[in-house]
Amino acid sequence: MKSIRSIIYILMVLTVSTVSSQTNTEKFSVDFETFNLENGLIVILHQDRSDPVVAVALTAHVGSAREKEGRTGFAHLFEHLLFLESENLGKGGLDKLSARIGGSGANGSTSRDRTNYFQTVPSDALEKMIWAEADKLGFFINTVTEPVLAKEKQVVKNEKRQGVDNRPYGHTFYVVDRNLYPEDHPYNWQVIGSLEDLQNATLQDVKEFYNRWYVPNNVILTISGDFDKEQAKEWVHKYFDEIPQGPEVQELEKQPVNLQESKNLYHEDNFAKLPELTLTWPSVYSYHKDSFALEILANYLGDGKNAPLYKKLVEKKKLSGNVAMFNYTSELAGQLMLQVRAYEGKDLDSVKIAIEKTFSEFEKNGIPQRDLKRIKAGLETNFYNSISSVLGKGFQLAQYEIFAKDPNFINKEVDKMLAVTADDVLRVFRKYIKDKNYVATSFVPKGDISLALENSQKAEVVEEKIVEGAEEDFDPNQNVSYKKTPSSFDRSIEPPYHGKPELNIPEIWDARMPSGMQVMGITNNEVPVVRFSLEMKGGQLLENRDKAGVSNMLASMMTKGTAKRTPAELEEAIELLGAEIYVNAGEEKITISGNTLAKNYAETMNLVKEILLEPRWDEKEFELLKQQILSELQEEKGDPNAIAQNEFKKLIYGENSILSYNQLGTPETVRGLSIEDLKNYYEENLSPLAATFLAVGAVNKSEAVNSVKAISANWAPRNIKFPEIPxxxxxxxxxxxxxxxxxxxxxxxxxxxPSLSAKNEDFYPAEVMNYRLGGGSFASRLTQELREGKGYTYGIRSRFTDRSYIGPFMITSGVRTNITYEAAELVRDIVKDYATTFDEKDLEVTKSYMIKSNARRFETLGAKLNMLREISDYGYNYDYIKEREQKVEELNVLDIQDLAKKYVDPDRMYYLIVGDAETQLDRLEELGYGKPILLNEENSSN
Incomplete structure (x- = not known):
C-alpha cells in the first residue's frame, strides 16, 4: 500500500568505507558513488551483484512541513498523483509498467519532511525504470486533470478513514501534535491532512506544489543493486539532464518546541475498549547530539521485561500489559512519547502515579552498565538486517544525504550511539523529562470519561458525519487533451530490456536427526547473520474447543523464563548476544524463530534449547499473561478489522471446528485455562517427529546440524495423532x-x-488466475475499478489462503461507509464477470509478472527462509519455482477461465460486512442474496 508513516526510529547503518562492529572484530563495507547533474539532481549509486535485481528510488525533500495551514495533506496527496500517469508512460503509469516487468510494485511514502518513490525490479529493466522516474519528475504535471484529482481525493480520504477515523486510538497523534506544536509550526498538522483540506484542493494548488518542490535540485535518485555503473550513469544523463532546474530551495530552520505549561486532554474513542494514556515531551530533531542518549533512555525505560516501566506497571501494579516508549525525531523537531494501554476499567490517574514513581526511582538509580551494554548489543544486528536488501541500502543512502547532508554521516552516528554513557542517559532524562511540561492525552471508551486523568479538557477531534451521496461525482474515463512537454528525443518509446536475469535457486541442504527432526538450510554469506525457525506441527489444530487458546498461551509462556533463568534473565541473555528469539502459535504449528549474528549463533541456539526443553512454568507470569490476553480480546471488540477476521472464520469453518475460534481463545476459555493445561499440551503435542529446523544465512550444514544435536538428543520422540480435518x-x-x-x-x-489446500495441484494455478482479479495490486481489476475507477477504497485484494487443509478464498477491503452497497455490488459483478472476460492481454500481463518477478524472489534471508518453509509445510520439490515457471508458460486463457469458474463463485460466498447498520444495512438486500443477517443484533441500534 502506498503511504507508510513510521514513527519508531530504527538504527540502520550504512557507510562508504568501513563500519566497526561493537566488538571491533568484524568490518563491513558498502561502497557507493555520488554525483550531481548540472540541474541539481543528486545521484547515488551502489553496486550489489548478489541477486539479479536493482532498486530505484526517487526521494523529494518535501513533506507536510512544507505545507500551509488550510492546505494540509498536499505532499501526501501528491505522492498518490505521481503514480497515476505521466506524459510518456501513459495511463496507469508505474503501476502498469511494474506488472509487465516483474517489479515489486510501485510504492511510496510521505513523512513530515520527505516523500519517496521506490521499487525493486529485475536487473534487465533498469533503463525502463530510469526512463519512468525521469518521466514522473519532468513530464508529469500536464496529465493531472480535474477528474484525476477528484478521484484521488477520494482515495486519500479513504486512506485517512482506514488508518485514522475507523480504528481505536486513531486520533492520538492529531491531538498530541495540535497541542505540542504551535499553530504556525509545520508539525502542528498531520501528514495525511484533513478531509476538509483535501476536498478543497484545487488543480492550481497541485500544479503550484509540483512546480515548487518537484524539481531536480530538490530530489535524490538512488540506484542500488546489480547493474553496470557506467551504463547507469549514461542512462541517468540521457533521461534527466534536460529537466530544468527549479527555484532555489531554502533550508528550513530547526524549530524545537518549548511548552509553557502541561496540557491534559481526553477523548471518548468510538472504537477503543480500553483506556490509553499517552505522555509526550518536546525532544530534539534528528541527529541532534542528545538524540542518541534519548533513544537509549526510551529503550531502557519502556522496552522489555527489564524495563523499569514494565516492572512497575505490568508486574507490580498490574495496570497494563502494553507499555511503549520511543523518541520520534524529525528534521525540525522531535517528541519523546510514552504510551500505556491500561486494562479495562483502570483509572489513568493510577497509571500516571506509577509512571512518576518509576521516574523518581530511575533518577536515583540511573541505568546499570549491563543494561546499557545489552541495548547497544542490538545495534550490530540491526545494521546487518537493515542492509539485507538493495532497497534498504538505497533508502538509507538517500536518508542521510537529505537529513545529514552526507551519506557517510552514519560512521559518526554509530560512534555517537556506542559512546553514550550512563551519565548521558541520566542527563537527558533530567533535561527533557524531569519536571518538564508535557502533553497528556487520555483516550477512553465511550461513556468512561471518569477513567481520564483528572482536570483533563475535552480534546478537539473532527469526526466525519455519515451522509449518503456526500461525495462528488467524477468520470475517470473522461478524455482530456493536454500539451506535451518538448524533449530532445522521443520519450514515448519505452526502452528495451537489457540481458536476461538468471533465476538463481539457492542450494538447499538437509539432514535428519536421530530423534526424527528434519533439518533444512541455505548457506548465504552476504551478511554475517543467521535466521532460523524451529517449526513444530500442531498449533491450534491440536486444541480442544473447551481449551481454545491454549497453544497461543503456551507459546507466549515459553519466553517467560527457563528452569535456569528468570524471565528478565532470559531476555537479558538474548539481548546481550544482539539476538532475537520469538515463539508463536498459528493454526497449524508452534514456531521458535529468530535471528542472530553468525558469531553468536551457537550461543543463541543454546538459549533456544533452554526455551524448548527447560520451561519455567512461572505461576506469576502465567497470571500476568492471562490478564494480557483477556485485555487483547477486549481490545479486539472495538477494532472493525479484528471483528471481520474473527467473524469470517466462524462462517468459513463452522462452530464445530476449532479453526473457527479466535487463536487467542475466548474470554471464557482463557479464564478457565490452568498452567496444568499448558503442561499437558506441551507434553502431548510437541515432538521432534513433527518438527523441522530451518536455517539460512552465514551458517553451513555441519554448523546447523551441530547446533541442534543437543535439542535432538534430549527431546523424547512421541507420535502425535493429528485430527482429521473435514x-x-x-x-x-x-x-x-x-x-x-x-x-x-x-x-x-x-x-x-472455502476453496482449496496449498497441497492441491491447482493451488498455484489458482494463484496465477487470481493475479488479475485481486492479487496483483494495481494490476488487478478489483483495485482498478474500486480504487482507480470509483475512489471507493484505499485498497482491496483477493487471495487464496495457503494451508495444508482447505483454506478460504478471500476478498478484503475497507470502503467509505456511504457507498457500502455500491461497492459490494461492484465487487460481486467483477467476480461474476471475471471468468468470461479474462482474455489474451490479461494472460500476457499475468505471465510476464509471474515469471519475471522470480528474479527477486530470494533476495533476502527472510525470503529464503520462507522458501524452505513452503517446501517443509506442503511437500514441494526443492526446485518448485522452476516447476511453477513451466506451469505458467503452459497455462492458456481457457485454463484461467476454468479455474475462475471452479474456485471463485460469487453466488456461493459469504458476504461479511462490518460497519454502521443504522445507515447501511437495509440496502444490502438489493444484492439479491436475501435479507442480511445481523450477527450482533442485541448490540445494534437498528
Missing part, C-alpha cells in the same frame, strides 16, 4: 452477514468461501 464446503447459496459497529466511518468487507 473438507470444508461452499455454502449452497450466498448470504450477506452484517456486524454492527455504530458510527463506523468505513465498512470492512470480508467476502469469500
Amino acid at each position: 473438507e470444508f464446503e461452499l455454502p449452497e447459496k450466498s448470504r450477506v452477514y452484517f456486524y454492527d459497529v455504530p458510527g463506523a466511518k468505513q465498512s470492512v468487507f470480508a467476502f469469500g468461501a
Whole structure:
C-alpha cells in the first residue's frame, strides 16, 4: 500500500568505507558513488551483484512541513498523483509498467519532511525504470486533470478513514501534535491532512506544489543493486539532464518546541475498549547530539521485561500489559512519547502515579552498565538486517544525504550511539523529562470519561458525519487533451530490456536427526547473520474447543523464563548476544524463530534449547499473561478489522471446528485455562517427529546440524495423532452477514468461501488466475475499478489462503461507509464477470509478472527462509519455482477461465460486512442474496 508513516526510529547503518562492529572484530563495507547533474539532481549509486535485481528510488525533500495551514495533506496527496500517469508512460503509469516487468510494485511514502518513490525490479529493466522516474519528475504535471484529482481525493480520504477515523486510538497523534506544536509550526498538522483540506484542493494548488518542490535540485535518485555503473550513469544523463532546474530551495530552520505549561486532554474513542494514556515531551530533531542518549533512555525505560516501566506497571501494579516508549525525531523537531494501554476499567490517574514513581526511582538509580551494554548489543544486528536488501541500502543512502547532508554521516552516528554513557542517559532524562511540561492525552471508551486523568479538557477531534451521496461525482474515463512537454528525443518509446536475469535457486541442504527432526538450510554469506525457525506441527489444530487458546498461551509462556533463568534473565541473555528469539502459535504449528549474528549463533541456539526443553512454568507470569490476553480480546471488540477476521472464520469453518475460534481463545476459555493445561499440551503435542529446523544465512550444514544435536538428543520422540480435518464446503447459496459497529466511518468487507489446500495441484494455478482479479495490486481489476475507477477504497485484494487443509478464498477491503452497497455490488459483478472476460492481454500481463518477478524472489534471508518453509509445510520439490515457471508458460486463457469458474463463485460466498447498520444495512438486500443477517443484533441500534 502506498503511504507508510513510521514513527519508531530504527538504527540502520550504512557507510562508504568501513563500519566497526561493537566488538571491533568484524568490518563491513558498502561502497557507493555520488554525483550531481548540472540541474541539481543528486545521484547515488551502489553496486550489489548478489541477486539479479536493482532498486530505484526517487526521494523529494518535501513533506507536510512544507505545507500551509488550510492546505494540509498536499505532499501526501501528491505522492498518490505521481503514480497515476505521466506524459510518456501513459495511463496507469508505474503501476502498469511494474506488472509487465516483474517489479515489486510501485510504492511510496510521505513523512513530515520527505516523500519517496521506490521499487525493486529485475536487473534487465533498469533503463525502463530510469526512463519512468525521469518521466514522473519532468513530464508529469500536464496529465493531472480535474477528474484525476477528484478521484484521488477520494482515495486519500479513504486512506485517512482506514488508518485514522475507523480504528481505536486513531486520533492520538492529531491531538498530541495540535497541542505540542504551535499553530504556525509545520508539525502542528498531520501528514495525511484533513478531509476538509483535501476536498478543497484545487488543480492550481497541485500544479503550484509540483512546480515548487518537484524539481531536480530538490530530489535524490538512488540506484542500488546489480547493474553496470557506467551504463547507469549514461542512462541517468540521457533521461534527466534536460529537466530544468527549479527555484532555489531554502533550508528550513530547526524549530524545537518549548511548552509553557502541561496540557491534559481526553477523548471518548468510538472504537477503543480500553483506556490509553499517552505522555509526550518536546525532544530534539534528528541527529541532534542528545538524540542518541534519548533513544537509549526510551529503550531502557519502556522496552522489555527489564524495563523499569514494565516492572512497575505490568508486574507490580498490574495496570497494563502494553507499555511503549520511543523518541520520534524529525528534521525540525522531535517528541519523546510514552504510551500505556491500561486494562479495562483502570483509572489513568493510577497509571500516571506509577509512571512518576518509576521516574523518581530511575533518577536515583540511573541505568546499570549491563543494561546499557545489552541495548547497544542490538545495534550490530540491526545494521546487518537493515542492509539485507538493495532497497534498504538505497533508502538509507538517500536518508542521510537529505537529513545529514552526507551519506557517510552514519560512521559518526554509530560512534555517537556506542559512546553514550550512563551519565548521558541520566542527563537527558533530567533535561527533557524531569519536571518538564508535557502533553497528556487520555483516550477512553465511550461513556468512561471518569477513567481520564483528572482536570483533563475535552480534546478537539473532527469526526466525519455519515451522509449518503456526500461525495462528488467524477468520470475517470473522461478524455482530456493536454500539451506535451518538448524533449530532445522521443520519450514515448519505452526502452528495451537489457540481458536476461538468471533465476538463481539457492542450494538447499538437509539432514535428519536421530530423534526424527528434519533439518533444512541455505548457506548465504552476504551478511554475517543467521535466521532460523524451529517449526513444530500442531498449533491450534491440536486444541480442544473447551481449551481454545491454549497453544497461543503456551507459546507466549515459553519466553517467560527457563528452569535456569528468570524471565528478565532470559531476555537479558538474548539481548546481550544482539539476538532475537520469538515463539508463536498459528493454526497449524508452534514456531521458535529468530535471528542472530553468525558469531553468536551457537550461543543463541543454546538459549533456544533452554526455551524448548527447560520451561519455567512461572505461576506469576502465567497470571500476568492471562490478564494480557483477556485485555487483547477486549481490545479486539472495538477494532472493525479484528471483528471481520474473527467473524469470517466462524462462517468459513463452522462452530464445530476449532479453526473457527479466535487463536487467542475466548474470554471464557482463557479464564478457565490452568498452567496444568499448558503442561499437558506441551507434553502431548510437541515432538521432534513433527518438527523441522530451518536455517539460512552465514551458517553451513555441519554448523546447523551441530547446533541442534543437543535439542535432538534430549527431546523424547512421541507420535502425535493429528485430527482429521473435514473438507470444508461452499455454502449452497450466498448470504450477506452484517456486524454492527455504530458510527463506523468505513465498512470492512470480508467476502469469500472455502476453496482449496496449498497441497492441491491447482493451488498455484489458482494463484496465477487470481493475479488479475485481486492479487496483483494495481494490476488487478478489483483495485482498478474500486480504487482507480470509483475512489471507493484505499485498497482491496483477493487471495487464496495457503494451508495444508482447505483454506478460504478471500476478498478484503475497507470502503467509505456511504457507498457500502455500491461497492459490494461492484465487487460481486467483477467476480461474476471475471471468468468470461479474462482474455489474451490479461494472460500476457499475468505471465510476464509471474515469471519475471522470480528474479527477486530470494533476495533476502527472510525470503529464503520462507522458501524452505513452503517446501517443509506442503511437500514441494526443492526446485518448485522452476516447476511453477513451466506451469505458467503452459497455462492458456481457457485454463484461467476454468479455474475462475471452479474456485471463485460469487453466488456461493459469504458476504461479511462490518460497519454502521443504522445507515447501511437495509440496502444490502438489493444484492439479491436475501435479507442480511445481523450477527450482533442485541448490540445494534437498528
